[in-house]
Amino acid sequence: MPVSDSADRECVADRNPNGERLPINELFYSLQGEGTLAGVPSVFVRTSGCNLRCWFCDSYHTSWEPTHARMSLEEIVAEVEAHAEADHVVLTGGEPLLHEESVDLLEALDERGYHTTVETNGTIHREAPIDFASISPKLESSTPTSERDPKGDGEWAERHENDRIDFEALAALVEDYPFQLKFVVTDADDMPEILELLEELRDATSEPIGDDDVLLMPEGATRERLAETRGRVAELAMEYGFRYTPRLHVDLWNDAPET
Numbered sequence: 001m002p003v004s005d006s007a008d009r010e011c012v013a014d015r016n017p018n019g020e021r022l023p024i025n026e027l028f029y030s031l032q033g034e035g036t037l038a039g040v041p042s043v044f045v046r047t048s049g050c051n052l053r054c055w056f057c058d059s060y061h062t063s064w065e066p067t068h069a070r071m072s073l074e075e076i077v078a079e080v081e082a083h084a085e086a087d088h089v090v091l092t093g094g095e096p097l098l099h100e101e102s103v104d105l106l107e108a109l110d111e112r113g114y115h116t117t118v119e120t121n122g123t124i125h126r127e128a129p130i131d132f133a134s135i136s137p138k139l140e141s142s143t144p145t146s147e148r149d150p151k152g153d154g155e156w157a158e159r160h161e162n163d164r165i166d167f168e169a170l171a172a173l174v175e176d177y178p179f180q181l182k183f184v185v186t187d188a189d190d191m192p193e194i195l196e197l198l199e200e201l202r203d204a205t206s207e208p209i210g211d212d213d214v215l216l217m218p219e220g221a222t223r224e225r226l227a228e229t230r231g232r233v234a235e236l237a238m239e240y241g242f243r244y245t246p247r248l249h250v251d252l253w254n255d256a257p258e259t
Contacts, residue, residue: 022076022101023048023068025061025094028258029083032090033249035134035180035215037117042088043080044258047102050094052121052164053156055144056184058221058255062094064150073101077108092119103128123163125172133177138164139193141186165197171205182215182245185233191240214242221247222255 026046032038048068061067080089089109096102097120109116110129122135143161146154173179183194202209218233220226226247237244253259
């Protein structure tokens with residue numbers, strides 16, 4: 001049963017004092033839609049809550065208006081195991097590494113032999129059995145200025161801009177886990193910032209970062225929006241020698257939930 005259909009919802013701001021349960025917005029079986037593992041059947045565990053507020057966030061109900069059901073690790077693992085077809089699990093959000101309990105979940109999944117991908121904005125590092133870190137640093141173009149804030153008040157703009165890049169956390173993630181760096185790109189104006197960030201990150205870590213570790217992904221959570229951005233982002237990937245990643249789930253199911 002999809003967690004997002006549960007009637008037992010609470011605001012992510014309501015903290016569980018015992019710290020025994022994770023706030024889960026969705027738990028579903030689908031295809032990985034992005035990155036080097038695109039097309040792989042996977043169980044997605046989507047936590048609720050994020051420390052950033054990208055104006056184009058495609059999981060609005062984990063960030064701008066967070067909703068969730070509280071689930072114990074045992075309940076989550078049981079739901080994952082119910083999808084016997086999949087041996088890949090994607091822990092995503094929101095920002096899943098906000099939650100200390102995510103480490104316990106990753107350990108439980110590792111003990112059961114699952115391959116785990118963690119999709120993170122790169123601002124938080126935790127020690128955990130992560131098979132693949134899909135790191136998506138947020139560019140200046142993600143900042144919710146008053147003109148593009150979904151709520152129209154620009155309240156998050158300064159906080160988001162201050163917190164969106166943490167080179168110490170980025171370097172630690174790159175050094176500790178197999179990784180990809182996945183940038184949401186709208187147009188060529190984003191490229192100077194990407195190049196500068198890569199230069200600083202390469203200086204900050206001893207782990208080599210190849211151009212094939214860098215993925216450019218078109219901004220857009222609907223087919224209509226992707227039709228506007230993907231052509232020029234593909235051309236930018238060819239121009240700069242980076243990889244292009246589709247948003248396969250959007251191509252297949254548009255902006256439907258649990259995809």
